[in-house]
Amino acid sequence: MEPASTLTNPNARRRIIGLKRELVRLEQWLTDPEAETRLFSVSGIGGIGKTTLLAEIVGRCRRSTALTLWLDGQTELVSSGAFLASLETGLANEYGKHRAPGTPLLPYLADELSKQRTVLVLDNGERLDRLESWLLSSFLPRLRSTGMLIVIASRGGLPPKWHSHPYWSSRIESCPLRLFTREQSLDYLRESGLETETQLDVARRTDGHPLLLALTVDLLRSRGQDVPFRTDDIPAILSGDWLREATTPALHQALTALSLLPAADQATLNELLDAPLDIAAYHELGRLSFVRSTPQGLSLHHVVSRLLREDYLRRAPGQFQTLRHKAFRLVADKFHDADRRTQTHIAAHVLELYRENLPFAHAYADFSAPLRADEPPRYRSEDLPFLHRFLEDSLARSDWHSELVRAEDCHAVLDEIVRHSPEGVCVVRRDNGTPIGFCAGFRLHAGTVPYLERYAPSFLPMLGEEAQRLAKASPDTADSLCVLLAAVDTGQSLYRPEELGALLMQQWLIHMTSGWRGIMASADPQLNSLLPLLGFQERGRIRPEAAGAPEMIRWELDFRHTTFEQWVQLVLRQTNPDRMNCEPEPTDRAAFEADDVLSLLRHWLDPEQLQQLPVLRQLRLSAADIQSRIQSILNAEPPPFPLTQLEQRMIRESFLRGDLNKNELAEAFHMSRTTFYRHSRQAVRHLAHVLNGG
Structure with a gap:
């Protein structure tokens, strides 16, 4: 190059x-x-x-x-x-x-x-x-x-x-030809004359694109190193070059809209366009060099997608915010009916779409690096020596590892986790597949509770009565994951530790979106300031038995009950409430949204809380009114379209009776936890449709 x-x-x-x-x-x-x-x-x-x-x-x-x-x-x-x-x-x-x-x-x-x-x-x-x-x-x-x-x-x-x-x-x-790896980018930058920290910034923000890398180096050389490096300084010339490949204004607009979606078929893309594309124009879009076909529709090359978004944000920030919100609503609606692989890509795309709202400078996580979730961060048996080495280095520095586990037990805990809960290990890798960071925890069920009692005795008391249920739960019903260990490779020079921390956190969050509850406990003030920004909720505090040990906070992120879109909106509110990209709630509404109905069902057994829900005040309904309407719909034979008999049963068993947990419900309906979660979300959407008059 x-x-x-x-x-x-x-x-x-x-x-x-x-x-x-x-x-x-x-x-x-x-x-x-x-x-x-x-x-x-x-x-x-x-x-x-x-x-x-x-x-x-x-x-x-x-x-x-x-x-x-x-x-x-x-x-x-x-x-x-x-x-x-x-x-x-x-x-x-x-x-x-x-x-x-x-x-x-x-x-x-x-x-x-x-x-x-x-x-x-x-x-x-x-x-x-x-x-x-x-x-x-x-x-x-x-x-x-x-x-x-x-x-x-x-x-x-x-x-x-x-x-x-x-x-x-x-x-x-x-x-x-492929993009540069981070290692190749830094190899190119070594003879640039730029400071080491600037080289790392350039390598991260140019994302391996050779010409973008060269143009950025030339820009920095021409103006001298005394001027600070900013993301906005990355040249936008490439965005214009790619847009010129699209020969018509309609294709220009379609490219910009496509940059906001992980993938889109013709109908989905047209929902974002003022002038819909016909089938011929859609196929013409698919012939562009940086557009590829996927089972979900057309998808932009991730570097092109990012630069087109940044260029659009600079040119028309108001229009960008509006279109981005429409795109978010589209992908969030598709999330619940998608297969797991597609859900992973949607979650990664939304995190990238709103990356500017995530913390850019934190002691443990710097989210300024683009996230590319091309494959799940699964653990492989050959990873274990690397993970032990990272853990050993972390213990020597007294950082990253969990406060729940004694230092002398950390290596034993890692061995037990990979033996009994390998799916609880999340690994971040270099381009060649070598691990450079990990976090690890136990799935909570009868087979793993004894290890928590042995190695993290202060954890189970945090759960209260729930600990007794988990001690009897089968592995097939496990839906909670307790993170105990985390460490990164600080000996490599390709990524800063905070970058790896952010990549780990994002990969772990994406994994949780399939319906897991994630649990962490920490007394570290830095970590405790980061977790609520990412949607974690405080669920209690405990003081360890050791004299002088600081109080620990138990944090949870529960995707068993929190929808994907609710979580994203919570993150936006927590991180940047003044620039939150979600539409304000209307004051005079005429319809129920799926999330409104979900809130009604969750508070079904508590009429006082039910009456306090904003949707009932906005629609001028009483708790008794809505209970009567929903009861009538769920007992109707046949059920009103599009609600099915199976969906009627799922809603009654899940919310109105409330005597079974999600794992037991999934087993009762002969479904996996993920499949049950997807069907129950669809049932709630169909109920909302019926409540709105069909």
């Missing part, structure tokens, strides 16, 4: 980062005396390094004595004549070869290119489809050389016709 300055100064030193695999393959072809004719298809979003790779390929090929020609697809793929004329000019200017008078151009070029090992390099190959029929039927068959390499760089890769061709399909090597 080269800085932007080298694009206009060919003598500037070019730094090649992150292209090792492609260059090794090139060297193998160049040094193979029996090399076959091959085609390298280099692809990737704008600014990811395609032209840099081509420039390095040309340099190495010319040093190897291969006949090498570079063509620019923007001007030299407009017609077959322009293509052939460019090849002739290249042979004349680079190699002093001239066509004899009267010799036809195509036979002359075919003969010259077949005399020796030849490399054709074609940049900006997006227009290749204009000439592909002619190239495949008239030009390429004339080349007799068995040692030709054709390198074509384009944003979307080769058109399908090439991949289905009887000759070329087996000779294509796809080279999709």
Whole structure:
């Protein structure tokens, strides 16, 4: 990857980062005396390094004595004549070869290119489809050389016709370029002359995008290091470049809306647009280089998505806030009916969407780094030596590990957790999969309570009478997780400890959204100031038996009873009430929302609390009125549409009777806890629909 300055100064030193695999393959072809004719298809979003790779390929090929020609697809793929004329000019200017008078151009070029090992390099190959029929039927068959390499760089890769061709399909090597890892970004930055802390900031905020990294370095160099680095200083030129790929104003607007969604089908995307896209425009959007198709619809490349959002926020902050809220309502509504993998992506996307509302500077967590939850942070058996090492270092510094467990027991506790509750271990990794941080805790059931009694004796008294129930609960009904240990790798230089703390916290929160209750206990004032900002609720205090030990606070985040959207709105209120991005509650409402009905059902057995709910005051209803209406709906045969008989039963058993917990209810309905949670949420939404008159 080269800085932007080298694009206009060919003598500037070019730094090649992150292209090792492609260059090794090139060297193998160049040094193979029996090399076959091959085609390298280099692809990737704008600014990811395609032209840099081509420039390095040309340099190495010319040093190897291969006949090498570079063509620019923007001007030299407009017609077959322009293509052939460019090849002739290249042979004349680079190699002093001239066509004899009267010799036809195509036979002359075919003969010259077949005399020796030849490399054709074609940049900006997006227009290749204009000439592909002619190239495949008239030009390429004339080349007799068995040692030709054709390198074509384009944003979307080769058109399908090439991949289905009887000759070329087996000779294509796809080279999709990827973003820099954090390690590669820092490797690039080491020779930038920037301070170490600034290098870490730049690596984090440019998110591995090569051109964005180069432009940011050039910007900082040009103005000097005395001026502080701010997120807003990252160049917005790339946002404009990506928007220019969309050829119509309608697609411009659709891209901006898509940046606010994890993925969207045509109908979902149109809910955010003033002018809906028709099916042809939706398919055109899907052909852009930074848009990919998923089972849930079209999805933007995460770097493009982030930069488009930031650019939109700068240009039109009011419109951005309004559209972001609409997008949040859309994804929150889809959350409860989605499968677990989709829920994970939705939760991660919402955290990223509102990252500006999370604490940016805290002793334990810095949320300024983008979160990429591509895969669940599951524990693997090969992780254990790393986790013990992090824990040992943490114990030596007296930080991170839980105050509930004695220092001498921490390693034993970790071993018992991975043996009995491996799903209670959350691991954050480097790009190569190596662990760099973890938190770990027990699922609470009869099999794990003895370990809590042994290693964290002050925890169970915090739970009161509930501890007796948990001591008899089966593992299948466990729905609570007590975090006991956490540590990060402070020996690595890629991430600050606070960054890793934030990534761990976000991954753990995402895991909890599937219907878990998370429990933590701490006497650390820094941690106790952070947890309520993330939606944790204080559930009591306890003073340890040791003399002089500080009082500990028990914190809970309960997704068994808190909906995903309620949690997000709580976080927004806690962290930034003046800029909360949720619409205000109307003062004169005419309809029940699903969350209103959920509150009614939760307070069903307490008429006094029921009467205090804002929704009843706003709709001028009494507790007796709403109880009578809901009772009538839940006893109707057949139930009013869209409520089903199963949903009637679920609501009656879950809320009106209240003698079974969620785990027992799920077992009674022959469902997993997650499936029961999803169906019960749908039942509440359907009840709200009926209450509003169908």
